[in-house]
Amino acid sequence: MKILCPYGTHRVIKPIGVLPQAAQIINNDMVCEANEILIDVKTLNIDSASFHQIYQACNGDLKQMEARILEIVNSRGKMQNPVTGSGGMLLGTIKQIGKDLHPKVVVGDEIATLVSLSLTPLKIEKIIAIHMDTDQVDIIGQAILFATGIYAKIPADLDKILVLSALDVCGAPAQVERLVKPNDSVLILGAGGKSGLLCTYQAKKNAGPNGKVIGVINDISQYDDLKAIQSCDEIIIGDARNPLEIYHKVLEVNNGQQVDVTFNNVNVIDTEMTSILPTKNSGIVYFFSMATSFTKAALGAEGVASEATLMIGNGYTSGHAELTLNLLRESPILYQIFMKRYGPRG
């Protein structure tokens, strides 16, 4: 008899013994086991670092991107980019609930998964559309959620595509809420992106009027949205891959001081030292970016004798989904920007 594991190891094909996230191949037969939930998938929200990597590797060609996504899912049984190792999450409707599970949701409910696509069994019948501006892919397909897989029911008061976009990065503002103290100086790299905007907003809430929030964007086109949410005391336009340039610019706007906390929210490689250098020895660097290299961060910090606490951006923090959706509910301007960028299409 098949032994069903709450973490989904019963679906691991290769190598045997690892958990589904670390597996190269998992079983994506869409037969709902007693401890699983079967989902009809509508939209995949590909993690930004992964989407960006696929976009670049395919020179932005839609047909090539479609073929690459199908190749990954067909060969691995899950949407885990072999280059970045990251996944994303999905929006769908519950089709079947295994007999051993007694969740709060019922068949027919719409949910967004809060566990990574990098461990979620997925089968794609057809790709309907790839949305370059939101990193989302509409598909006909199915997915499996394990007994330990968390998800959020789509609330009635917010658009589901908006919710999917926001929940993709909900771990980030939730960690800001934990780490930023009143009067802190806070640096946010990639402040004009999806998680960057949410983090900036939450950072100002925590740091308060006597704290200082410094946002780094790489392009002037992101300035107006960032300015509009009124959470940045300073906005720096610069390339997060240039550590010294950003370091000096941060000191310039922060009275010659390094900052207390830094959040890395970019989607490109080689930004580890741009996070570490401007941060105090006693400070914290939170690497939310999936393009972060542990080796570069650890050895780079050692190389400049930084004792800053380096934290891996865990996608999960308890209450993260509700906290993030509440930010959109409480800030009309944040809501408007998210609707404009990530809201329902046509």
Ligand SMILES: NC(=O)c1ccc[n+]([C@@H]2O[C@H](COP(=O)([O-])OP(=O)(O)OC[C@H]3O[C@@H](n4cnc5c(N)ncnc54)[C@H](OP(=O)(O)O)[C@@H]3O)[C@@H](O)[C@H]2O)c1
């Ligand atoms: N830890 C987790 O659990 C988790 C979960 C989800 C996502 N992530 C990761 O979190 C990161 C942010 O995700 P997101 O959805 O917020 O991405 P996003 O909306 O694409 O934002 C990334 C931002 O970084 C900017 N950027 C790119 N290159 C830059 C550079 N050289 N200097 C300064 N800024 C630069 C981008 O600007 P342009 O638009 O001009 O390129 C964009 O504004 C990604 O790495 C993603 O993979 C982590």
